Amino acid sequence: MLDQQLHHARASSDLVKHNVADTVIECRGVWKVFGPRPQECLRCVQRERLGQAEALKRFDCVVAVAGVDVEIFRGEIFCIMGLSGSGKSTLVRHINRLIEPTAGRIIVNTEDISSKTAAEMRRLRAKKMGMVFQNMALLPHRTVRDNIAFGLELRGIPKEQRLSIAEEKLCLVRLQGFGNHYPDQLSGGMQQRVGLARALAADPDILLMDEPFSALDPLIRRQLQDQFLELASRVRKTTVFITHDLDEAIRLGDRIGIMREGQVIQIGTPSQIVRNPKDSYVADFVRGISRLKLLAAADIMEPMDSDVSLAGVDVQLCPRARIDDDLNALVDLAADTDLPIIIADDDRDVGVVTKRRLLRGIQGKPLT
């Protein structure tokens, strides 16, 4: 079931990719410098191309985000992956202006949000954006139901209406019957589902998720990822999902942006990133990732025209696979035979995958 969801997500991402015009969030040249003289530091960093360490040494400033350009399309799940201190949480806080950029523009639904007044910004946050936090940030003195309805309450929506919405969102995250509990009576996973329900309460266009599952133990994290994918396929929000876990990014993301020292160093679909890591840093990350579902036969096959490896093999007995079958399917075929696998594209044989190729492909190493 999960694989189906992943495929579904993958497929829809391809759909989204074609519709480039429908950009929901756009960051253009965003810089954020924390410290005593941010502008001065920024000018110097831009002029002399200083690194983070030098900026800290010379200006006592932290360059958290360094010239980020990102476009996020309607309905996609965009994962920002980076280690701690890479600036990913700072970047996402620019989107709802919890943090003001030192330079650059953030455009949400074709509007530059830095031009908005405080009151307009509050309306935008309350109606269009939901946020989920790593440490849940639920209000300990309010019941689960009141927590979920909190954003609506701030907007002045009448009590009866907001509580019925809260009840509905409770069902959405499968927490029926927990409305009267207090957050500290729930487990971490349940608390984060409350956080998610709170984010969905206003039915926002945009979901900002700042490492929502990082603080949970691995089993619960996996369950919540599944639930989230299932939920996402139903409600289809534009989601910016921050994580430090590439596995999580690959499971959830339609596209992934990899951040390092404040810069986005590569953007692409999970299979693009696994197939073509841009530099050794990304390659290091990708090394441990399972390629079974990310690579297709086309990625590892030997083209038919150079039929060296088929010498002395009866092609009719060989198992056959389609060009877009993933490595997992090829492993299933290869497990039952010693013969190479013939790859077909619309009934035409286009390539061969030998066992050696398959094993190296799974490993992510070139054939020697």
Add this chain to the structure above:
Amino acid sequence: MTVATDTPALERFVEYNATYYSRAFHHLSQHRLLSLNLAALFGGPLWAAARRLWGLFWFGLFGELLAIILAGRAWLLPEAEFQSTEGHRSTFIAALCLFVVVRLIEALLANTAYLRRYEQWRIDNSIGAGFGGRHLLAGVGLLLAIYPLTIYRFWNAQIPAELAAFPAAKGFAKATANSISALFDWMTIKFEAFFDAVTAVIRLILNHIDLIFVTTPWPVTAFLILLIAWRLAGWRVTVFTLASLSYLGLFGFWEKSMSTLALVVTSVAIVLVLALPLGIWCAKSRRMESILYPVLDAMQTLPTFVYLIPAIAFFSIGKTPGVIATIIFAMPPMIKLTALGIRQVPSHIVEAAVAYGGSPTQILFKVELPLAKPAIMTGLNQTIMMSLSMVVIAALIGAGGLGEDVTRALQFLQKGQGILAGLAIVLCAMVIDRVLQGVHTRSGRNRRDNM
């Protein structure tokens, strides 16, 4: 091998006598607790200074100074100190013994202390190693600065007046005091209308509250108090309250305690109105905090009588200056704890409220104040307790109430009466405290009952 016997590092650290310290440290790390350092025995504090062991240096300096002073006084000023010659001789010997003991302790602790410093240095090389020439000089300087004058002062019966007492600028102090008095006089006249207005407002509030507490028939008041205690804090506290009220009634303190209660309620109400906004302001603004906190510290530590006098000047005697003095005394904890409570609200929760479109006002009332409630309640409790303790002092300027009985008992040395009245105040305080604490714990328990 232990750290202690890593020779090259040790040589760098001790600079001189490396073989001796290598062996000494080795012995110490083999669980021997003490060893005698001859250099320290003869060098005393100066050895400690040269080896950068300042704790040992100060111990030696003051220990030996004490011994020298005692010995000198016993030798030079026997008639001033002692009745008999035996007395002064034995004191002299005891002082010499003290000196030797101090030195011995130094010499025995020397290697242990030096080893500890060596271990610290191994962790953090920046603390300095080797023989400290400049440290030795500093040690000599400190000895010269402290010993001669001190010893001179203690060894001589007659000394110059400049040395005996700090040369005070008496004229200047008097002039300053006079001008402060003049300022108060001037303010009393100049701002008479203002002070009268404050007096009128406070008296208005106080009179009405006093009227309610004192004039309401005692069965009704007692019943209401018991009801409140039962609803808020449960039956145990109610029983205690009943006992306390019986005491107040039977020993004839009823009316006085009600009047005291009125005083406390008025003060606390005014404190709440003033302190909550100030506390919030302090939590939000570092500058406000840095201005207000020294003032609050002064309000808390200034002896009450110091501002009781201007209070009388401005507001004359009676209940009003009593209330004002109580407010000044009882307000600081309320402000500080409110500010503390708000500042302790986790920043990520506030951030979440901002992310959901909360305005500063909404965040204050829906997030910060509710989460700061435990701290604010503690502040309220402290304020109430401090008001009650102030009641006795306020009685000196005619605020009346239970304090009046205490001060009268003090004046006429009526021990029994004083203790009875004091006990009445204690019981009032305890009843209020238990009821408020009951509110606290019960609200916590109710919350858990939902599980």
